[in-house]
Amino acid sequence: AQSVTQPDIHITVSEGASLELRCNYSYGATPYLFWYVQSPGQGLQLLLKYFSGDTLVQGIKGFEAEFKRSQSSFNLRKPSVHWSDAAEYFCAVGALPTNSGYALNFGKGTSLLVTP
Amino acid sequence: DTGVSQNPRHKITKRGQNVTFRCDPISEHNRLYWYRQTLGQGPEFLTYFQNEAQLEKSRLLSDRFSAERPKGSFSTLEIQRTEQGDSAMYLCASSPTGTSGYEQYFGPGTRLTVT
Numbered sequence: 001a002q003s004v005t006q007p008d009i010h011i012t013v014s015e016g017a018s019l020e021l022r023c024n025y026s027y028g029a030t031p032y033l034f035w036y037v038q039s040p041g042q043g044l045q046l047l048l049k050y051f052s053g054d055t056l057v058q059g060i061k062g063f064e065a066e067f068k069r070s071q072s073s074f075n076l077r078k079p080s081v082h083w084s085d086a087a088e089y090f091c092a093v094g095a096l097p098t099n100s101g102y103a104l105n106f107g108k109g110t111s112l113l114v115t116p
Numbered sequence: 117d118t119g120v121s122q123n124p125r126h127k128i129t130k131r132g133q134n135v136t137f138r139c140d141p142i143s144e145h146n147r148l149y150w151y152r153q154t155l156g157q158g159p160e161f162l163t164y165f166q167n168e169a170q171l172e173k174s175r176l177l178s179d180r181f182s183a184e185r186p187k188g189s190f191s192t193l194e195i196q197r198t199e200q201g202d203s204a205m206y207l208c209a210s211s212p213t214g215t216s217g218y219e220q221y222f223g224p225g226t227r228l229t230v231t
Contacts, residue, residue, distance in 0.1 A: 004158075029167065032218050043120070044159070044222040051218070090158050094218045102211060102218045103149060103172070106158030 002027040004093050006107035013081050014115050018082050021076040023091030032094035033074040034104065035065055039087045047089075050074060061085070086114045117144075120223035122208050128229045129198055136194045137226045141210030147221060148191050150183055152176065153205040162206075165191060198230045 003026045013019050025031055032051050036044040049061025053069040065076045074091060088111050092104040121140045129135050138160075141148050146167050151159035162181070164172045167188035180199075185191040195202055205227050209220040 035217070036222075042225070043224040044209075046219060046221070049219060092158070102147065102220070103161040103164055104159075104218075104220060106160070108156065108158050 002031065002093055002105050004091050004105055004107035006089075006091055006110050008110045009108070010111045010113065010114060013112040015083050016080050019076075019078045019081045019085070019112070021091075021112070023074045023076065023087050023107060024072050025074065025091075025093045026072065027093060031067070031100075033065075033067060034092040035059065035063070035076045036092060036106075037061075037087045038090065038109075042106065044090065047076070061106075074081045081112075081114055083114045083116070086112055088112070120204075120208055120221050121145075122223040122226050124226060125224060126227045126229075131200060131230055132197055134196045135195065135198060135228065136192055137206055137208075137228075139191045139208030139210075139223060140189075140191070141191070141208070142212075142221055145210035145212050145221070146188065146223065147211045148185060149209045149211075150191070150193055151207040151209065153207055153225070154203075159207055161223055165206070195228075198228075200230045203228055203230045 005111045034049045035047040038044050047063050048057050050067045052055050058064050088109045090109045091107045123138045150162040153159040161174050162177050163183050165185040180196045183193045203212040205225040207225045209222045211220045
């Protein structure tokens, strides 16, 4: 069964510092991979997605992620964090269409705290 | 495009009562999903509609839960005889047909508290 692991429950970074959030997946074929962000009181917002092709994908708000098949990873990065980036970040994987349509399987999330 | 909307945003109910939530997807999206998110967890899939047809239900969706999407537009999720374990954020998402169907647009959620 497919699964998603986000090893870090909480991460604290200083404003202006670089950020990397880890995501590992378990799935037999090439998955469809996503990063979502959730701010308090807000719904999930799609940051970026990987379907195929270039393994380095660019997203909104200056985020990027790299798909590494050999490591079954899809880590999220940002070169310089802003205080407004403080939020909960979720990695998700989508399987090939099944009866579940395109249901996403989410990790447990990483809570990002940004300090001055 | 006004996004996915959900109502109510918050619901407090007593154990044993029935509750109903509404989701209005993005108008041209024919796929609609319900997820449940508990504290400290990522969203978990509950059920999926393509147009008005409910094509899949998770085993998380007990027989106290029912979802409908009449006419393939808005959807409702009803929970009968609520239990404290039903306390969670209920998220609705929609997506268009085709490969971009993986791109799901989420609403703000309905937070249910069962006392």
